[in-house]
Amino acid sequence: MNTNANVNVNRNVGVDLDRALEVATGLAAWAVEAIRRPRSPATATDVREKDSPADIVTDTDEAVEAHVRETLGRAFPGHGIVGEEYGRTDGTPGAPHWLIDPVDGTTNYAHGIGWCSFSLGLAAPDGTPLLGLVADPWRGETFTAVRGGGAFLNGAPVRAADHTTLTGHVFMTEWAAHAHWPGMDALMARLADRHCTVRVMGSTALSLAQVAAGRATAAAIGGFHHVDGLPALLIAQEAGAVALPELPAYNEPLLLTAPGAAQEASALWTRSREAARRDR
Known part of the structure; x- marks a missing residue:
């Protein structure tokens, strides 16, 4: 320390x-x-x-x-x-x-x-x-x-997982309150195609912390709120996870991923957000 x-x-x-x-x-x-x-x-x-x-x-x-x-x-x-x-x-x-x-x-x-x-x-x-x-x-x-x-x-x-792919692993996310966030459906469909299991558990802080613990390979939220997101974000980053962006602004989307799966996760994340923008 x-x-x-x-x-x-x-x-x-x-x-x-x-x-x-x-x-x-x-x-x-x-x-x-x-x-x-x-x-x-x-x-x-x-x-x-x-x-x-x-x-x-x-x-x-x-x-x-x-x-x-x-x-x-x-x-x-x-x-x-x-x-x-x-x-x-x-x-x-x-x-x-x-x-x-x-x-x-x-x-x-x-x-x-x-x-x-x-x-x-x-x-x-x-x-x-x-x-x-x-x-x-x-x-x-x-x-x-x-x-x-x-x-x-x-x-x-604790350290983030050493996984090099999302396939066969767990991806955490959360609703935007009670609703899907833009791009969430497209992302979940692409993850399903890769046999990556999505979990929506109901606590942003705990979902992000699972990446730090190496239990989930990645996590994404549609709108970053500092009171429940920033502590877990720091924990995950200190565990070696990659955050995109490194420090989101309020209500900005966040992707958190194990470093070995970052390229794959980032590509899916980017395509899903682009699809959401086209659908507006």
Whole structure:
């Protein structure tokens, strides 16, 4: 973790990334316990709509984010915070900012499906990811990375798969909320032609993290959102995965792939997006 890259980052943003990771890991342990409390659709009455019936929030989302914000505010006064539920709190000029998705996969969580995550990241003022954490409460897995320090799963190093093709392997993606994103159908058809199995599981952070763990050869999302995408993106990149683009803008598409399959995945990705543009 004490690489030259990390030393330079520390100097540039004025933050001790080792301490930041320690605080983030403690928050993840607390959040995991909060998320894992017994819940079923029959007994859960706290589900509320935000922008649409497919965009929902629960008391747990709000309670976890509130606790994380309070803890980060005490530990790192002056840092900014951007959260899924409570928006942006500006920090002091030139300070880094935290990104919180308290329950990434709220629809799964609200319906008693055990596939969601707690996602927490730290970014430099220019948006460069510095720290990423994705915790899976149901499998007891916590992915972590600090920029320049490699990627870890429960403290053990992880690497992207050494696959040289998509054929016979797993490709992760997610809906754009409840709908297909432009080019998604074309991409899935091309993957099926190559006997590559697509999975849509319901948590962007966990889907991207599977590439870091070497379980999925690639993943794609139609619109990158920093609160649930940036921490997992850093983890995957530190695990050796290739990201196109390297750091997406908000709502820009993202392809994440094992390096040996990057040429094939990129070609399919490009053709699918071109087909979507022609169909508009």
